[in-house]
Amino acid sequence: MKNSFVLKQSHGIPSDTNLSSESPEGGEETIKMDSRDVDVYYSGKQALKSVSLPIRQHRVTALIGPSGCGKSTYLKCLNRMNDTVVGCRVSGSITLDSEDIYGPAVDVVQLRARVGMVFQKPNPFPKSIFDNIAYGPRIHGMTRSHAELNEVVESSLIKAGLWNEVKDRLKEPGTSLSGGQQQRLCIARAIAVNPEVVLMDEPCSALDPIATARIEELIDDLSHNYTIVIVTHSMQQAARVSHHTGFFHLGELVEFGPTEVIFTNPKEERTKGYVTGRFG
Amino acid sequence: MPKHSFPHTVASFDQELQFLDEMLVRQFELVHSMIHDSITAVAHFNLQLAQEVIQRDLKVDDLDLAIEDNSIKILALRSPLADDLRWVIAIQKASSELERMGDFSKNISKRVGTLALHPLPEAAGGLRVMGIMVLEQLDRMRRGWIEEKTELAMAVWEGDAAVDTLYDGMFRELLTHMMESPRNISSCIHLLFIAKNLERIGDHITNIAEDLYYRITGDKLTSDRPKADKTCLVSSHDGVGTGVEQ
Numbered sequence: 001m002k003n004s005f006v007l008k009q010s011h012g013i014p015s016d017t018n019l020s021s022e023s024p025e026g027g028e029e030t031i032k033m034d035s036r037d038v039d040v041y042y043s044g045k046q047a048l049k050s051v052s053l054p055i056r057q058h059r060v061t062a063l064i065g066p067s068g069c070g071k072s073t074y075l076k077c078l079n080r081m082n083d084t085v086v087g088c089r090v091s092g093s094i095t096l097d098s099e100d101i102y103g104p105a106v107d108v109v110q111l112r113a114r115v116g117m118v119f120q121k122p123n124p125f126p127k128s129i130f131d132n133i134a135y136g137p138r139i140h141g142m143t144r145s146h147a148e149l150n151e152v153v154e155s156s157l158i159k160a161g162l163w164n165e166v167k168d169r170l171k172e173p174g175t176s177l178s179g180g181q182q183q184r185l186c187i188a189r190a191i192a193v194n195p196e197v198v199l200m201d202e203p204c205s206a207l208d209p210i211a212t213a214r215i216e217e218l219i220d221d222l223s224h225n226y227t228i229v230i231v232t233h234s235m236q237q238a239a240r241v242s243h244h245t246g247f248f249h250l251g252e253l254v255e256f257g258p259t260e261v262i263f264t265n266p267k268e269e270r271t272k273g274y275v276t277g278r279f280g
Numbered sequence: 281m282p283k284h285s286f287p288h289t290v291a292s293f294d295q296e297l298q299f300l301d302e303m304l305v306r307q308f309e310l311v312h313s314m315i316h317d318s319i320t321a322v323a324h325f326n327l328q329l330a331q332e333v334i335q336r337d338l339k340v341d342d343l344d345l346a347i348e349d350n351s352i353k354i355l356a357l358r359s360p361l362a363d364d365l366r367w368v369i370a371i372q373k374a375s376s377e378l379e380r381m382g383d384f385s386k387n388i389s390k391r392v393g394t395l396a397l398h399p400l401p402e403a404a405g406g407l408r409v410m411g412i413m414v415l416e417q418l419d420r421m422r423r424g425w426i427e428e429k430t431e432l433a434m435a436v437w438e439g440d441a442a443v444d445t446l447y448d449g450m451f452r453e454l455l456t457h458m459m460e461s462p463r464n465i466s467s468c469i470h471l472l473f474i475a476k477n478l479e480r481i482g483d484h485i486t487n488i489a490e491d492l493y494y495r496i497t498g499d500k501l502t503s504d505r506p507k508a509d510k511t512c513l514v515s516s517h518d519g520v521g522t523g524v525e526q
Binding site for chain 1: 284285286287288289290293359360361362363364365366498499
């Protein structure tokens, strides 16, 4: 699990009592995506106001806030999904590995392969389970043989924790799976093209608690190899899965910091009000 | 309840937190009366008052259990966060401290009968002074809790050294009485335990000060607490022994 339970030597516990899990090398330090003064307008109406937010590599960053606060808008900026929205204008700078993703030379299709997305409602293609996963690698020309494609499909399903449940029914339609399985199928589909960042927009809001727990466990596993940004309405979920949390309100990033600080000792009154359920 | 511009959207959550706090304030008052009455009972060899104190401890224990049950319920059903979370945790911890303080008062009261058999009035005076100081500390703590003032928590935290100094003095005084006559030993041992109980009550009040500070600020009082209990260094041979200081 994430490294929230770190024992400090000063608490009188011997330093060789290693109860904390290993942190990925350099994960805490490297900024994978950085945003500076991001403004977003929908047909002239400002939806995001000067948002600056670092997303750390191989870490889970959660974005919380009430409906309409701009968290999903911000998420969509990270792989330029807002490009498809008529009347949407984005200014400021967003970088992926220090390269401006809104730069003129950027191929948006390639960008979305590097920054994948999982949506609120599971949305498998009306194709077989196999073809759902194989779709991305095929259009990106990532595999040279059928055997190689099989391998990508299998490894993606294993990473998404779905392989054992579907290995004997790969030809069945993706839509025949349960809601939780469909969402894991969508996660497998997202990671099949080997992205560096996975964006998740309320990935569990349509799932029951058991399926939610499986996705959360999966997020934890995936965070060792992928950088994850998750938008969630469930503060408990943000607390459980993320290392850093940003609180949005009325288009502003009100507070950003380590998750345990946001949930035990937030500095801003608005954050305090929101996380304690007092929004007036 | 934590000070906020707005109440909780779910009003019953506010009521549950309020109820928890009211129980703790009631516990503060009961423990205050127990300490006060146990010292009075010792000073006047009042067995009936001592018995009342012992009975009152049951109420303090009941309140501690009720606070624990209600805290667990709030943690499980409301998933409190930020200052709400700190509020519940601090109340639960403070309640355990008060419960222990109740036990110490009960222990003091239990010794009244034995002390009445071999009165040592010249040694009991110091206990009264110590009792008054501990009660002042507890009262300051209770006000700090109700008014949510870190200044009062800090004052209590720093004030414990004075209680330790008094205990140190009592220790030396009782040692002297014991050296004067072996007949004093029985009473002096009981009085020493009472003084130690009061000193420990002082420590528990200080723990509550730390709980309150955490509850209000989210930070811990981490620097070393001021301490002045040097009794581990005192010996009957030459006044200063070879004990290892904390």
